[in-house]
Each structure stands twice: as C-alpha cells, then as structure tokens.
Amino acid sequence: MPTDIPKNMTISQQTTDGTTDHDTLTDYNYSRLNYYNLQDVGQEAIQEMLELCKESDSPRAFEVLGKLIKDVGDVNEKILNLQKVKRDIQKLDGGESPDGAVTNNNIFVGSTADLQKMLSGQSEEKEINGDSTE
Numbered sequence: 387m388p389t390d391i392p393k394n395m396t397i398s399q400q401t402t403d404g405t406t407d408h409d410t411l412t413d414y415n416y417s418r419l420n421y422y423n424l425q426d427v428g429q430e431a432i433q434e435m436l437e438l439c440k441e442s443d444s445p446r447a448f449e450v451l452g453k454l455i456k457d458v459g460d461v462n463e464k465i466l467n468l469q470k471v472k473r474d475i476q477k478l479d480g481g482e483s484p485d486g487a488v489t490n491n492n493i494f495v496g497s498t499a500d501l502q503k504m505l506s507g508q509s510e511e512k513e514i515n516g517d518s519t520e
Contacts, residue, residue: 410475414468414472417468418465418468421461421464421465421468422465424461425458425461425462425465428454428457428458428461429458431454432451432454432455432458435447435450435451435454436451439451
C-alpha cells in the first residue's frame with residue numbers, strides 16, 4: 387500500500403455549492419485502480435496455480451485454485467458496486483434522492499408576492515433565461 391496517501395482522506399466532502407469535492411473523485415479513481423490491479427494479479431495467480439495443480443494432482447491445490455477463482459470473481463462484483471456508489475454520490479450532488487424517495491413537505495421562504503410569482507411561473511425561470519421584464 388502506498389505511503390503517500392494521507393491517512394485522513396475522507397470518503398466524501400461537500401463544497402458550498404453542493405457538489406462533492408476533489409477527494410471523492412480521487413478516492414473513486416484510487417479504489418478503481420486498486421481493484422483493476424487486484425484483478426490482474428488474480429488472473430496471473432490463477433494461471434500459475436492451474437499449472438501447479440496439473441503438475442501435482444493434489445486435491446488441496448485444486449481447492450486453493452477454486453478459492454482463488456472465487457476471490458477474483460468477487461473483485462469483479464466490487465468493481466460493479468463501486469460504479470453504483472459513484473452514481474449514488476452523483477445523484478446526491480444533483481439534488482436527487484438515490485432511492486427515488488418523494489419529498490412531500492417543502493417550505494417556501496419569501497413573501498406572498500414572491501410565492502405568487504413562483505406559482506404563476508414568472509419568477510426565477512424567466513430571470514434565469516434572461517427574459518425578465520422587471
């Protein structure tokens with residue numbers, strides 16, 4: 387394990403604009419790279435263990451080979467789970483709920499005039515698009 391990775395790395399920190407910061411992307415890329423390296427090493431180990439099994443005809447060697455194949459398969463599953471976690475984090479950054487939950491109760495902070503403008507569709511949408519007539 388590299389020693390240049392800080393021990394206080396966080397999984398996810400949010401910036402003031404609601405998006406996850408650089409640490410999350412760094413952690414994701416680091417984890418993904420580690421999983422791919424484990425996959426490569428596991429494939430090489432399977433090939434060497436297969437040759438050893440053929441030469442020795444030992445039941446224990448075949449048992450170890452079976453466990454090794456299972457472990458390499460588990461790394462594949464972890465790679466896919468890592469993708470799912472990344473998508474969930476991106477959904478949270480976009481303001482969406484990762485499980486598709488519905489928000490029933492919202493609160494509006496503003497005057498009644500602002501609320502009327504918002505409800506009639508004349509408030510922020512036109513200002514954002516540059517069509518403000520005020």
